[in-house]
Amino acid sequence: MSRLPVMSFKRVLTSNTSENGQDFEPSQKKMRMKVEPVKPQAAATVIGGKRPPVAATRAPLSKSVKGAGAATVAAGPSRGVLKPSVSSTAAKGGNMKQPTGAKAGGAGARRNPWDLRGKVSDMEDKIQNYQVKFKSVNQENEVLKGSMALSQTRAAEMERELETQRSQISEYQKELQALLGVREKLEKVSSEFSSLESKYKAMEALRETQELELQTLKITVSAQESTVNRLQANLRVKEEEVTALQATVSQQRDELHAGEMERRRLHNAIQELKGNIRVFCRVRPLVAGGLSHHIQLSGSDDKSITLAKTEESHTGKTTDTQKNYNFSFDRVFGPQASQQEVFEEISLLVQSALDGYNVCCFAYGQTGSGKTYTMEGDEFDETRGVIPRAVQQIFKAADKLAAQGWEFTFTASFVEIYNETLRDLLHTGKSVKKPDLDIRKTTNNEVTITNLTYKKVSTEDQVLGLIALANQNRSTAQTAQNDRSSRSHSVFQLDIEGVNVGRDVKCKSTLCLVDLAGSERMVKSQSQGERFKEMTAINGSLSNLGIVITALANKESYIPYRNSKLTYLLQGCLGGNSKTLMFVNIAPEPDSFAESLNSLRFASKVNDCVIGTASANRK
Numbered sequence: 001m002s003r004l005p006v007m008s009f010k011r012v013l014t015s016n017t018s019e020n021g022q023d024f025e026p027s028q029k030k031m032r033m034k035v036e037p038v039k040p041q042a043a044a045t046v047i048g049g050k051r052p053p054v055a056a057t058r059a060p061l062s063k064s065v066k067g068a069g070a071a072t073v074a075a076g077p078s079r080g081v082l083k084p085s086v087s088s089t090a091a092k093g094g095n096m097k098q099p100t101g102a103k104a105g106g107a108g109a110r111r112n113p114w115d116l117r118g119k120v121s122d123m124e125d126k127i128q129n130y131q132v133k134f135k136s137v138n139q140e141n142e143v144l145k146g147s148m149a150l151s152q153t154r155a156a157e158m159e160r161e162l163e164t165q166r167s168q169i170s171e172y173q174k175e176l177q178a179l180l181g182v183r184e185k186l187e188k189v190s191s192e193f194s195s196l197e198s199k200y201k202a203m204e205a206l207r208e209t210q211e212l213e214l215q216t217l218k219i220t221v222s223a224q225e226s227t228v229n230r231l232q233a234n235l236r237v238k239e240e241e242v243t244a245l246q247a248t249v250s251q252q253r254d255e256l257h258a259g260e261m262e263r264r265r266l267h268n269a270i271q272e273l274k275g276n277i278r279v280f281c282r283v284r285p286l287v288a289g290g291l292s293h294h295i296q297l298s299g300s301d302d303k304s305i306t307l308a309k310t311e312e313s314h315t316g317k318t319t320d321t322q323k324n325y326n327f328s329f330d331r332v333f334g335p336q337a338s339q340q341e342v343f344e345e346i347s348l349l350v351q352s353a354l355d356g357y358n359v360c361c362f363a364y365g366q367t368g369s370g371k372t373y374t375m376e377g378d379e380f381d382e383t384r385g386v387i388p389r390a391v392q393q394i395f396k397a398a399d400k401l402a403a404q405g406w407e408f409t410f411t412a413s414f415v416e417i418y419n420e421t422l423r424d425l426l427h428t429g430k431s432v433k434k435p436d437l438d439i440r441k442t443t444n445n446e447v448t449i450t451n452l453t454y455k456k457v458s459t460e461d462q463v464l465g466l467i468a469l470a471n472q473n474r475s476t477a478q479t480a481q482n483d484r485s486s487r488s489h490s491v492f493q494l495d496i497e498g499v500n501v502g503r504d505v506k507c508k509s510t511l512c513l514v515d516l517a518g519s520e521r522m523v524k525s526q527s528q529g530e531r532f533k534e535m536t537a538i539n540g541s542l543s544n545l546g547i548v549i550t551a552l553a554n555k556e557s558y559i560p561y562r563n564s565k566l567t568y569l570l571q572g573c574l575g576g577n578s579k580t581l582m583f584v585n586i587a588p589e590p591d592s593f594a595e596s597l598n599s600l601r602f603a604s605k606v607n608d609c610v611i612g613t614a615s616a617n618r619k
């Protein structure tokens with residue numbers, strides 16, 4: 001601040017004062033007139049913007065220092081204006097000695113070079129003037145210092161205020177931060193809210209859809225309820241009908257059962273009328289074809305057979321005599337009779353087996369007469385024999401009876417009797433030594449064979465499989481011992497057990513199908529050694545069969561069943577509680593005449609027997 005007067009001083013000299021002092025121009029009076037109205041505002045502008053305090057202090061200063069000086073110094077650019085002020089002061093003060101020449105010369109007049117005193121006087125005026133000015137500046141400086149102190153105080157106050165405001169701003173910033181956090185939360189909440197709102201809208205839409213569906217469902221349910229009501233009403237009607245039908249069914253079942261029992265009774269009565277032992281004769285066709293002349297079958301019925309033998313006259317003088325041997329049986333089948341025809345007659349007895357009666361069917365005749373063909377037949381359907389057909393009938397009938405509440409179990413066995421020794425034809429073991437078979441009687445007086453294979457069967461095929469196995473076992477033995485099958489009896493047994501739980505009825509029976517050994521007489525075969533033994537055994541068992549049947553027919557107290565394995569084994573199927581069918585097979589060749597006659601005689605004896613009334617094994 002203190003440089004101002006110095007600078008101002010020099011400059012005033014430089015710019016406005018010429019070497020020759022021309023700054024004291026005649027127009028200085030005009031200049032002073034211009035300076036006087038300097039306003040405080042101008043000073044305020046120069047000081048630099050802190051207007052209010054400075055303005056307040058400058059007003060008095062302007063008065064004491066003649067305002068124009070102060071204003072001139074402060075204004076700077078108005079330096080030239082100072083000259084008139086000084087001139088004015090000098091003029092007023094009258095201290096300045098006006099050079100005579102100047103006075104004489106008036107304004108703009110220069111002192112003469114020689115007017116040194118005038119010049120000195122001018123210089124002294126100038127110095128005085130500057131001193132005044134210096135004082136004024138000093139005063140102004142002081143004022144400015146005071147102003148500056150005030151300004152500093154003010155600045156300190158403002159600093160404090162600023163600090164206060166800063167701290168307030170900091171507070172505000174914190175609050176702003178907090179508010180920003182709040183705003184963030186608010187935004188989050190807002191977005192959640194909008195998400196929830198959209199969810200709500202979706203839920204609302206769903207609810208509306210579901211309400212619609214509910215309405216539809218209600219309508220459907222209502223429709224279904226009425227349907228259910230209608231159906232329930234129908235159901236009640238149907239239930240009543242079912243109850244009535246059940247009563248009818250029950251009644252019809254009773255009637256059916258009664259009918260079935262009646263059928264069995266009548267069937268049995270018919271069988272009894274036919275005789276519990278029946279004999280069928282079957283003549284095999286000639287191997288070479290054509291007709292046999294010595295066998296005559298009745299054309300009127302199917303029950304008679306005549307063996308005619310023409311005896312030549314020993315002397316040749318008389319005519320040859322023909323001797324006829326007439327036999328009649330329950331049925332005689334000629335060479336043309338099919339397996340089916342033959343079986344139709346037997347099927348009634350097979351039915352009896354299912355009804356609970358023991359049934360025994362055996363084929364008797366000389367070797368090659370057709371016993372095996374009759375009992376087993378061969379593999380073709382139409383030539384199947386009695387055993388496969390009987391098995392088929394039994395399983396079919398059992399299936400039908402199942403509808404009436406009957407349940408059946410079947411057990412099959414196949415045994416061979418050779419030389420009074422039993423052999424299990426269903427044995428499948430590999431051991432060379434076969435277990436000994438022995439005929440025993442159970443506590444129920446039933447005949448059973450120890451160690452024999454008893455197979456449970458439930459289908460026809462299973463039984464056919466067993467028959468095939470039996471034949472295989474027989475043929476194996478046959479190769480070891482020539483023509484063994486002709487000299488052994490084979491006995492197929494099917495044990496049948498039936499139960500009708502609903503009716504509390506049970507039945508039990510055995511179907512026994514026997515292919516007997518060849519019945520040749522010993523005389524003809526002229527057997528010796530092993531063959532003699534075989535023939536003895538065969539003849540023994542066959543003759544014992546005849547004896548047993550005769551004893552049964554005569555109702556003898558003792559029946560010699562145990563005299564042979566065959567009769568012992570067939571004990572259950574022969575006698576009072578059984579139905580017996582005997583096939584007598586005849587070979588049609590002329591050289592078999594004697595054997596045929598022998599067979600027919602044996603069969604005739606059997607045919608004459610009337611075995612007591614059979615009773616079903618019912619419980």
Ligand SMILES: Nc1ncnc2c1ncn2[C@@H]1O[C@H](COP(=O)(O)OP(=O)(O)OP(=O)(O)O)[C@@H](O)[C@H]1O
Nearest residue numbers: 284285366367368369370371372373374485486518
């Ligand atoms: N009714 C028949 N129709 C056609 N062929 C028959 C008839 N009877 C038997 N045969 C045939 O005669 C032959 C002898 O019959 P089969 O073997 O049945 O006699 P078999 O009495 O059982 O003899 P074996 O005592 O040796 O067993 C067989 O080839 C058989 O096919």
